[in-house]
Amino acid sequence: MAEAPLYIVQITDCHLFANPKRQLLGVETESTLQSTLATVGALDPFPDVVLLTGDLSQDGSVLSYARLRHHLRASVPADIYWLAGNHDRLAAMQEELSGNPDLDAAVPQPKGQNVKPHQRHRMHGDDVFSRQGWTFVLLNSQIPGKDSGKLSAETLTFLETELERAAANDQHVSVCLHHPPFSMTSEWLDTTALHEPEQLFHVLDRFPNVRSVIFGHVHQEFRTERRGVIYLSCPSTCIQFKPGSDEFALDLVPPAFRQLWFHADGSLETQLVRLPSAMRVPNLQAQGY
Numbered sequence: 001m002a003e004a005p006l007y008i009v010q011i012t013d014c015h016l017f018a019n020p021k022r023q024l025l026g027v028e029t030e031s032t033l034q035s036t037l038a039t040v041g042a043l044d045p046f047p048d049v050v051l052l053t054g055d056l057s058q059d060g061s062v063l064s065y066a067r068l069r070h071h072l073r074a075s076v077p078a079d080i081y082w083l084a085g086n087h088d089r090l091a092a093m094q095e096e097l098s099g100n101p102d103l104d105a106a107v108p109q110p111k112g113q114n115v116k117p118h119q120r121h122r123m124h125g126d127d128v129f130s131r132q133g134w135t136f137v138l139l140n141s142q143i144p145g146k147d148s149g150k151l152s153a154e155t156l157t158f159l160e161t162e163l164e165r166a167a168a169n170d171q172h173v174s175v176c177l178h179h180p181p182f183s184m185t186s187e188w189l190d191t192t193a194l195h196e197p198e199q200l201f202h203v204l205d206r207f208p209n210v211r212s213v214i215f216g217h218v219h220q221e222f223r224t225e226r227r228g229v230i231y232l233s234c235p236s237t238c239i240q241f242k243p244g245s246d247e248f249a250l251d252l253v254p255p256a257f258r259q260l261w262f263h264a265d266g267s268l269e270t271q272l273v274r275l276p277s278a279m280r281v282p283n284l285q286a287q288g289y
Contacts, residue, residue, distance in 0.1 A: 002264070003132065003264055005132075005261040005262055005263045005264070005269070006048055006049070006131050006132040006134055006261070006262040007045065007047045007048050007049075007259070007260070007261055007262075008047055008048065008049045008050070008051055008259075008260045008261075008262065009040055009043070009047040009049075009050050009051070009257055009258065009259055009260070010050075010051045010052075010053060010214060010216075010234045010257060010258040010260065011036060011037075011040070011050060011051070011052050011053075011234075011237060011257050012052065012053040012054060012055065012085075012216030012217075012234045012235075012236060012237070013053075013054065013055040013085065013216050013217065013219055013235075013236035013237065013238070014029060014033045014052075014055065014056050014057075014068065014236070014237045014238065015029045015055055015056075015057070015058035015087065015236070015238050015239075016029055016030055016033065016056065016057050016058060016059075016064040016065075016067060016068055017029065017030070017057075017058055017059050017061065017064055018059060018061035018062075018063035018064050018067075020067060024058055024238060024239060024289060025239055025250065025282045025283045025286045025289055026280070026281070026282045026283035026286075027238050027239050027280045027282050028280065029058065029237070029238040030067065030071075031278075031280070032237050032238045032255050032275075032278045032280060033068075033071065033237045033238070034071060034075075035255075035275060035277060035278035036237045036255060036257055036275060036278060037071055037072070037074075037075040037076060038075060039257075039273065039275055039278075040075065040076060040257060041075040041076055041077075046077070046078060047078055047259070048078065048079065048131065049078060049079050049080070049081065049131070050072075050076050050078050050079070050080045050081075051080075051081050051082070051136075051176065051214070052080065052081070052082035052083070053082075053083060053085070053176060053177075053178055053214065053215060053216035053217075053234065054082075054083050054084055054085025054086075054088060054142075054177075054178030054216045054217065055085030055086065055087045055088060055178065055216060055217065055236075056068055056082065056085070056088055056093065057087060057088055057089070057092075057093070058087050059087075060087060060088060060089035060092060061092070062092045062095070062096055065092055065093055065095075065096030065097055066096045068096075068097070069096055069097050081127065081129060081136070081138060082097060083127070083138045083139070083140060083176060083177065083178060084140055084142045084178065085142065085178040085179075085216060085217060086142055086143070086146060086147045086148070086149065086178065086179070086192070086217070088142065090140070090142065128162050130166075130171060131262075132262070132264065133170075133171060133172060133264050134171060134172045134173070134174060134262050135162065135165075135166040135169075135171040135172070135173050135174075136173075136174050136175075136176060137158075137159055137162045137163070137166075137173060137174075137175050137176065138176045138177070139151060139155050139158075139159060139175065139176065139177040140155060140177075141155075141177045141178050141179040141194055142178065143195075147191075147192040148179065148191065148192045148193060148194070148195055149177070149178060149179030149192075149193070149194045149195065149217075150194065150195040150196065151177075151194070151196075151199060151200055156199060156200070156203055159175070159200075159203055160203050163203065163204075163206075163207040163209070163210065164207075166207075166209060167207055167209050170209075171209065172209055172211050172262070172266040173207065173209050173210045173211060174210075174211060174212045174213070174214060174262065174268075175204065175210065175212070175213045175214070176213075176214045176215070177194070177213070177214075177215050178215060178216050178217050179192070179193055179194040179215060179217050180193050180194060180215050180217055180218050180222070180231075180233060181193070181194045181197035181200050181201070181213065181215070181231070182197070182222075182224060182231060184218055184220075184222065184243070184244075185243075185244050186241070186243065186244055186245055186246065187246035187247070188245070188246065188247055188248050189218060189241060189245075192217070193217075201226070204227075204229060205227060208228075209266075210229055211229065211230065211262075211266050211267075211268060212229060212230045212231070212232065212268055213229060213230070213231045213232070214232050214233075214234075214260075215231075215232070215233050216233065216234060216236075217233070218233045218241065219235060219236040219239060219240050219241040220233065220235055220240055220241050220242075220243050220251065221233065221234070221235055221256070221272060230268060232258065232260075232270060234256065234257065234258040234272070235253070235255060235256040235272065235274075236255060237255045237257070237278075238255060238280075239282045239289075240252075240253050240255070247287075248286070248287055248288045248289075249284075250282045250283075250284055250286065252281070252284075253274070253279075254274045254275050254276045254278060254279040255274070255275045255278045255279065256272045256273055256274045256275060257272070257273055257275075258270060258271070258272055258273075259271050259272075259273060
């Protein structure tokens with residue numbers, strides 16, 4: 001009997017605040033995240049891993065990450081990995097997502113929820129994990145203080161080393177980062193993309209065992225292929241950007257998460273799960289955030 005594929009759920013761009021009632025462009029982001037996590041928590045079968053691809057906080061506050069950790073513990077009994085987006089503050093993110101008992105008391109347990117035990121994983125800027133014949137390389141594309149992203153020389157060296165190790169072990173590879181390495185045909189959004197993506201491609205092109213690249217940031221669905229590698233984005237758990245718009249514009253589509261199934265032969269299946277019940281009408285007159 002063939003081994004079941006590795007099952008991962010991607011969640012991205014939650015944009016939480018220290019104050020759970022604070023809104024982003026008219027949307028209470030903590031409420032939409034909780035709706036998302038409730039749906040993920042009810043999946044059957046349950047995913048092996050939940051992957052968070054950045055912009056988990058909007059204000060970078062310690063308490064926003066403490067609240068995120070609390071909601072994850074209450075809803076998601078799985079291994080969890082994360083990476084930073086441009087709005088995140090990496091030091092606070094690392095500290096709180098790995099656990100700070102002193103702040104747990106400041107984040108009340110929601111009524112009717114019981115914390116489920118599960119293993120925790122800490123993100124150290126660049127990270128890697130392996131499961132069922134696959135290696136996942138998580139890259140920090142953050143430029144502190146900037147909306148756009150870039151992979152440092154150290155990160156590119158880290159990537160190359162991990163790809164060499166995965167190739168030596170006959171592992172398929174998926175690379176994960178926050179910023180898109182492609183144009184989204186959206187003038188305003190493209191100014192915030194990954195700078196010098198050719199540096200990333202230069203490394204990836206040397207390793208035929210790379211199967212996919214997964215990212216967030218763009219608040220919309222995106223899929224393309226380049227030299228046999230699948231590139232995928234995921235919509236946000238809160239607001240969505242209007243595709244193809246040269247100026248900042250929001251889209252009236254529900255939040256979503258992405259399901260991914262990684263097979264032993266290196267193939268990948270994926271689909272989005274839209275959450276109409278979590279849909280909130282944003283401020284469509286907004287010109288940025």
